[in-house]
Amino acid sequence: MRGLMMDFQLTVPAMLERAGNIFGKTEIVTRRPDRSLVRYTWHDLYRRARRLANALTGLGMRRGDRVATLLWNQSEHMEAYLGVPSAGGVLHTLNLRLHPDEISFIANHAGDRFLIVDDVMLPVFEKCRDKMKFERVIVVPFGGCPLPAGYLGYEELLSQASEDFTYPQLDENEAAVMCYTSGTTGRSKGVVYSHRAVTLHSANCCGVDSFAISLRDTVLPMASMFHANGWGIPFTTAMAGSKVVLPGPYADPEGVLDLMEQERVTVVLGVPTVWFGVLNALDNNPGRWKFSWPIRMLVGGAAASEALMRGFDRHGFKMMSLWGMTETTPHGSCSQLRPHMDFWSEEDQYAQRLKQGLPAALVEARIMRPEGTQAPHDGKTVGELEVRGPWVAGAYYNLPEESHRWSPDGWLRTGDMAHIDEDGYIKLVDRSKDLIKSGGEWISSVDLENALMGHPSVKEAAVIGVAHPKWQERPLAVVVLIEGKQAQPEELREFLSAKFAKWQLPDAFVFTNEIPRTSVGKFRKIALREQFADWKWES
Numbered sequence: 001m002r003g004l005m006m007d008f009q010l011t012v013p014a015m016l017e018r019a020g021n022i023f024g025k026t027e028i029v030t031r032r033p034d035r036s037l038v039r040y041t042w043h044d045l046y047r048r049a050r051r052l053a054n055a056l057t058g059l060g061m062r063r064g065d066r067v068a069t070l071l072w073n074q075s076e077h078m079e080a081y082l083g084v085p086s087a088g089g090v091l092h093t094l095n096l097r098l099h100p101d102e103i104s105f106i107a108n109h110a111g112d113r114f115l116i117v118d119d120v121m122l123p124v125f126e127k128c129r130d131k132m133k134f135e136r137v138i139v140v141p142f143g144g145c146p147l148p149a150g151y152l153g154y155e156e157l158l159s160q161a162s163e164d165f166t167y168p169q170l171d172e173n174e175a176a177v178m179c180y181t182s183g184t185t186g187r188s189k190g191v192v193y194s195h196r197a198v199t200l201h202s203a204n205c206c207g208v209d210s211f212a213i214s215l216r217d218t219v220l221p222m223a224s225m226f227h228a229n230g231w232g233i234p235f236t237t238a239m240a241g242s243k244v245v246l247p248g249p250y251a252d253p254e255g256v257l258d259l260m261e262q263e264r265v266t267v268v269l270g271v272p273t274v275w276f277g278v279l280n281a282l283d284n285n286p287g288r289w290k291f292s293w294p295i296r297m298l299v300g301g302a303a304a305s306e307a308l309m310r311g312f313d314r315h316g317f318k319m320m321s322l323w324g325m326t327e328t329t330p331h332g333s334c335s336q337l338r339p340h341m342d343f344w345s346e347e348d349q350y351a352q353r354l355k356q357g358l359p360a361a362l363v364e365a366r367i368m369r370p371e372g373t374q375a376p377h378d379g380k381t382v383g384e385l386e387v388r389g390p391w392v393a394g395a396y397y398n399l400p401e402e403s404h405r406w407s408p409d410g411w412l413r414t415g416d417m418a419h420i421d422e423d424g425y426i427k428l429v430d431r432s433k434d435l436i437k438s439g440g441e442w443i444s445s446v447d448l449e450n451a452l453m454g455h456p457s458v459k460e461a462a463v464i465g466v467a468h469p470k471w472q473e474r475p476l477a478v479v480v481l482i483e484g485k486q487a488q489p490e491e492l493r494e495f496l497s498a499k500f501a502k503w504q505l506p507d508a509f510v511f512t513n514e515i516p517r518t519s520v521g522k523f524r525k526i527a528l529r530e531q532f533a534d535w536k537w538e539s
């Protein structure tokens, strides 16, 4: 017997309609390049997104055509997120921090037809303009610069378009958004999200055991809107009807805290590196910012350290670690304590909260051993994490040579080494490419880094495996000290030896001023491995 429910397609226009009509008075605030704040409402966004849909259709955009963006976290980016897919186009968020050659490679690979670019990003665009094939380039006056000749003005285009728009009959499996991986471990690969995937993902992010994003929240996404489907935030906040605060091109810690205080932000999201700086600012300026309401921090993209979590707990912010990938839209798992864990020791609770956590509802996870058998959920057997679910990619865009990233029975091989405990919590040990292979054993670079970052003199630490004549690889730690503080290698080894066996300790510590980062703020270990490729171990 078939079910008798309506055949209601899960599509982006439904989220746009909900936000515009039910939450029309709720604010969206954007910080412009001159640091001024511009406010409007979901109803304004709704009207402008529909104008954009009309304008692009008028320019010849057809179903499935890619519309690229080179935009910061700003309201026009939200308009594109909701307006382009509502007209049947595919929003392709280009990563504006990449090298122009990489940007043009990605835009060409994706077959982008149109581009919406910030005026302040035009110098970057000009560097790769000749290598790309955009038919129309639309410029947003974000920085208030005059429109240069040869471009279309975003505001002019919108003002000439009607806000009455009839949505095409979209199939929920059609493409809505496209995003390339940030390329931490290799060349970027394109992921294409369907309307169904982004809708279900948003519904999940509103769930209380996920991020619990609701109509009572004010959300400040510090994660870039060009990273991993903007962490789903443009769609999730539209569905939930949250107030949104967009930081524009700035991520300076004091500016983040000012925005949080001024706009009474309740949820922030971003990679750990942003939050290290924010924690330092809070520690160094006691009493400067006053938060009398609960704040939730969703920290993902790389492992968060215990020092970071304890630090924010001290300031009364509730931090939650979440794991995800561009390929998982991106929410894959997050960590909350289950009721029986309320009785655990403080130390065990931190260890559990720092795990990557329970798979999101509708996402399934398993650990596969190298020999191809499934590992038990015993909290210790390590293997590759594989996931599947309605918002997990089933292939990369136009990249058949990468099909080995899916198992024969259809699971995504994440490239992350992990174990799962009896309560179902995933714990990432390392990316498989970052695991240090020493004398037939594995050493987790992430665990060493996070422990080092708990030392009172250490600001940041990255650990890499460096070739060794006897042990295959040995760990080398690259350490940035807090200004004015000192630490000797022996002291750091001693500090680590409380938690690690002797053979796991780094054999060398190199002190530096900065650790290279990727375009989305993760440690760029590829660069460190190149830097230390010729390292000579003392014999």
Ligand code: ADP
Pocket (backbone or CB within 6 Å): 181, 182, 183, 184, 185, 228, 299, 300, 301, 302, 303, 304, 321, 322, 323, 324, 325, 326, 327, 356, 414, 415, 416, 428, 431, 522
């Ligand atoms: P890239 O692979 O280029 O960095 P993504 O941003 O999609 O692109 O990265 C996904 C990867 O980031 C995951 O496979 C994992 O290695 C890492 N990651 C994401 N969230 C976490 C987390 N909470 N803890 C540890 N690692 C994480």
